[in-house]
Amino acid sequence: MHELSLMDDLVTELTRSLDGARVHVVRLELGRLSCASPHALEFCFDVCAKGTPMESAELVIVRTDGDALRLKDIEVS
Amino acid sequence: MCTTCGCSDAARSTEHAQPHEHAQPHDHPHEHGHSHEHGHSHEHGHSHEHGHSHEHGHSHEHGHSHEHDGGHPAEHRILRWERELVAKNARLAERNRLHFERTKTTVINVIGSPGAGKTALLEATIGRLGAEIGGVLEGDQATRRDADRIERAGARVVQINTDAGCHLDADMVDRGIEELAPVAGRLVFVENVGNLVCPALFDLGEHAKIVVLSVTEGDDKPLKYPHVFRVARLLVLSKVDLLPHVNFDTERCIEYARRVNPALDVVRVSPVRGDGLPQWCDYVRQWTKEARVWT
Numbered sequence: 612m613h614e615l616s617l618m619d620d621l622v623t624e625l626t627r628s629l630d631g632a633r634v635h636v637v638r639l640e641l642g643r644l645s646c647a648s649p650h651a652l653e654f655c656f657d658v659c660a661k662g663t664p665m666e667s668a669e670l671v672i673v674r675t676d677g678d679a680l681r682l683k684d685i686e687v688s
Numbered sequence: 689m690c691t692t693c694g695c696s697d698a699a700r701s702t703e704h705a706q707p708h709e710h711a712q713p714h715d716h717p718h719e720h721g722h723s724h725e726h727g728h729s730h731e732h733g734h735s736h737e738h739g740h741s742h743e744h745g746h747s748h749e750h751g752h753s754h755e756h757d758g759g760h761p762a763e764h765r766i767l768r769w770e771r772e773l774v775a776k777n778a779r780l781a782e783r784n785r786l787h788f789e790r791t792k793t794t795v796i797n798v799i800g801s802p803g804a805g806k807t808a809l810l811e812a813t814i815g816r817l818g819a820e821i822g823g824v825l826e827g828d829q830a831t832r833r834d835a836d837r838i839e840r841a842g843a844r845v846v847q848i849n850t851d852a853g854c855h856l857d858a859d860m861v862d863r864g865i866e867e868l869a870p871v872a873g874r875l876v877f878v879e880n881v882g883n884l885v886c887p888a889l890f891d892l893g894e895h896a897k898i899v900v901l902s903v904t905e906g907d908d909k910p911l912k913y914p915h916v917f918r919v920a921r922l923l924v925l926s927k928v929d930l931l932p933h934v935n936f937d938t939e940r941c942i943e944y945a946r947r948v949n950p951a952l953d954v955v956r957v958s959p960v961r962g963d964g965l966p967q968w969c970d971y972v973r974q975w976t977k978e979a980r981v982w983t
Contacts, residue, residue, distance in 0.1 A: 613855055613886035617773045624776075625769075635764055639773070646889040646915040647773070680889075682771040688764050 784893025802882030822874025
């Protein structure tokens with residue numbers, strides 16, 4: 612479950628940087644050759660987002676070719 | 689597709705909680721909340737990869753407001769926040785790499801399933817390379833059983849227990865190396881947590897990743913677990929002394945492995961009988977030479 616540590620780092624960083632802004636959408640780019648599973652990323656995002664400004668946010672995973680594994684943007688209010 | 693909100697992306701459209709209209713046409717000028725003086729447009733989905741990782745994704749705030757139905761002036765803002773998910777680990781791995789360069793330490797990351805024969809390979813290697821080895825970092829969820837074996841074989845060792853963790857990351861290796869304090873110019877092996885999946889993703893700052901696959905595991909593993917074979921420089925086929933007793937087609941396994949990584953070298957070893965150990969040690973020495981050329 613390496614996805615857990617990826618999501619934990621991501622949520623921690625965003626929480627620290629966003630200063631309380633509410634997050635509605637977190638959009639990731641996930642390449643088909645990357646070593647992460649979309650299902651596990653979604654599962655771990657839910658776990659890590661609990662109690663943070665991302666708690667009710669939707670995780671959108673855009674599949675691409677190649678090995679991308681990155682955050683693209685977030686939607687906040 | 690609107691590259692700002694991706695709202696017509698065919699792969700998976702962004703589902704907004706409420707219908708929305710764009711206040712501006714999609715080719716609107718981007719109003720940045722702060723000024724980034726990039727001489728290019730932000731419409732191309734380029735990634736800002738500068739060869740080093742940013743822990744803080746720089747956010748480009750696009751003043752792009754959505755008008756929602758229902759009288760809720762919900763001001764959703766899209767923040768562009770390009771960031772590799774492995775950014776934190778990549779930054780620490782880069783720091784490790786610089787440290788290894790400064791101390792002229794060659795680091796080899798040994799990956800394989802539990803029971804593949806990683807520790808046995810290292811025990812046999814210690815017997816052959818002796819003083820060239822500065823030490824071993826042993827990754828396991830629990831116990832110091834492997835550390836004890838390495839110590840008995842004659843090398844310095846630090847055991848890293850990850851508890852629930854399924855892989856070693858660059859931070860654990862940084863702390864492990866600090867504790868191991870190998871003499872400058874030596875070779876350090878990092879034996880990763882037994883796992884053919886997760887360790888493939890985590891750069892430790894090492895010079896080479898190798899994958900150890902034992903003939904008892906089956907010859908189809910390179911196709912079933914391709915990622916680790918893709919990132920490895922060398923496949924060590926271990927326990928070849930057992931080949932007469934198992935249903936394992938060596939040539940087929942190598943063919944599968946090269947389907948996912950055509951550049952993969954292969955060495956066949958039996959630490960208990962001694963097969964292939966000279967060739968394995970030649971690879972290790974070659975990497976040590978390369979590491980010294982780079983530094």
